[in-house]
Amino acid sequence: MLKVGLVGVGGISGAHIPVWEEMENAELVALCDIRPERMEKYKEKRCYLSFDEMLEKEELDILDICLPTYLHADFAVKAMEKGINVITEKPISLKNEDVERVYSAAKKNNVKFMVAHVLRFWPEYELLKEIYDTKKYGRLLSGTMIRLGGYPKWSWDGWMMDEKRSGMVPFDLHIHDLDFMVYAFGLPKVKYQYRSKLANQDYISLVYDFGDFSINSEASWYAASYPFTAEFRFQFEDAVVASENGKMIIHLRNDEKIDLSVEADGDTGNINLPKSNAYANEIQYFADCVENNKPVEKFKQEELECVLEILNNL
Ligand SMILES: NC(=O)c1ccc[n+]([C@@H]2O[C@H](COP(=O)([O-])OP(=O)(O)OC[C@H]3O[C@@H](n4cnc5c(N)ncnc54)[C@H](O)[C@@H]3O)[C@@H](O)[C@H]2O)c1
Structure with a gap:
């Protein structure tokens, strides 16, 4: 059973949490948000106001990042440094150089990484x-x-x-x-x-x-x-x-x-x-890659780099 934590219990987490809840091979064990009221309805989960504390206390296989965009890359790298596989909401970052930083961290720590580009x-x-x-x-x-x-x-x-x-x-x-x-x-x-x-x-x-x-x-x-x-x-x-x-x-x-x-x-x-449900499709795809140690073939670093480069030149 894959142990999953999710950080950023805002709008889009409402599409992710039900998917994790319905999966047979995964258990959403922990949530983290700086606003306690966002986690009130999930009383059966272990809830954290601090991401560092969640990482310290939980033994996670997967972290699902539903944070505001500017936090994705730093939080992903921090979790991967602890040996946790990471799926993050789009975009990977606002900065071109973060694509290489995030993929290097995944490689160095031998974990899987995916950006949830739902289309x-x-x-x-x-x-x-x-x-x-x-x-x-x-x-x-x-x-x-x-x-x-x-x-x-x-x-x-x-x-x-x-x-x-x-x-x-x-x-x-x-x-x-x-x-x-x-x-x-x-x-x-x-x-x-x-x-x-x-x-x-x-x-x-x-x-x-x-x-x-x-x-x-x-x-x-x-x-x-x-x-x-x-x-x-x-x-x-x-x-x-x-x-x-x-x-x-x-x-x-x-x-x-x-x-x-x-x-x-x-x-x-x-x-x-x-x-x-496309959100279920993307999350199940990543969980399958983690569970069966398959490469995340559907995403290529150079595709993400190309997208950020275009957007940063508009
Ligand atoms: N794939 C899609 O269709 C889709 C749709 C909407 C949003 N998104 C993406 O999802 C991400 C989140 O968007 P949203 O609409 O849910 O935003 P949101 O503002 O509703 O939620 C963000 C949550 O993060 C929490 N947060 C902020 N800083 C934190 C920290 N340091 N530690 C813990 N929690 C913290 C906030 O309290 C908030 O609850 C964005 O990057 C956005 O691009 C994707």
Whole structure:
């Protein structure tokens, strides 16, 4: 049984904790947050206000880091120095040099490390990558990826609105799509960029050049409470593959469409994507790597370096 500790019991921990709780081969034994009220509902766990004390008193196999972005790398290295395997929420850091520092610490201490970039485990995005890899609908010609929402006013200590601690829209929001692009399609060049940033709003628009095709991407924290929207549309030679308005549809050249969002009912045009929780997929993937001593093959250091380098040059 893997013994797991989690630090940072804020918003995203609400997606991680239930996954650990349901896993048969892992037990979430300890939580840590500087705000005791965040841990009140987990009375059966050992709760710590100090990370150092948690590391000292617990014998953990895995640490799950759900802290604000600027703390990820230091906390990861500290835990790995104690021989603990680490999964951290995205991004690995705001600083390029931290990627090498974190991966070196993992290597030196012979532990596993993974950044929880959840789109790599999201069924719609996994299918898009499969369509690209297999050339099922021909070559990729163009793509659009969008991630929009209102300004995050809820974070602890307002850290998300502080560029030095969160990196704002590029590092907090757009990084989801950029990381997926680098993972699925390789290393791009930035062909066009535009950013409008004020005290309480941030918007970026980019065009990435992959050689044979380009991808437009938009991400925003609008000042208005705009509904969260994450969509994509990819033009292949023989089909447009789109995840829009809550539906994933493949629009074929012959005007037929395959709707992947409806229940399979025997109609050959309708198939279903697996109903799966991407946060569970990513956490189970890492736990499996740790339990069975497998390399964390789905992530490469150079991909993470490429993403940070692009974002730090915007
Ligand atoms: N993958 C996703 O879809 C997704 C979604 C949201 C957030 N995130 C990432 O998750 C991370 C956390 O975001 P969030 O929205 O949960 O933030 P949050 O502000 O809601 O939570 C952060 C928590 O960390 C605690 N904390 C701060 N300093 C601490 C310290 N030194 N020791 C212990 N606890 C400390 C705070 O009290 C707070 O409870 C961010 O890096 C963000 O990029 C990922």
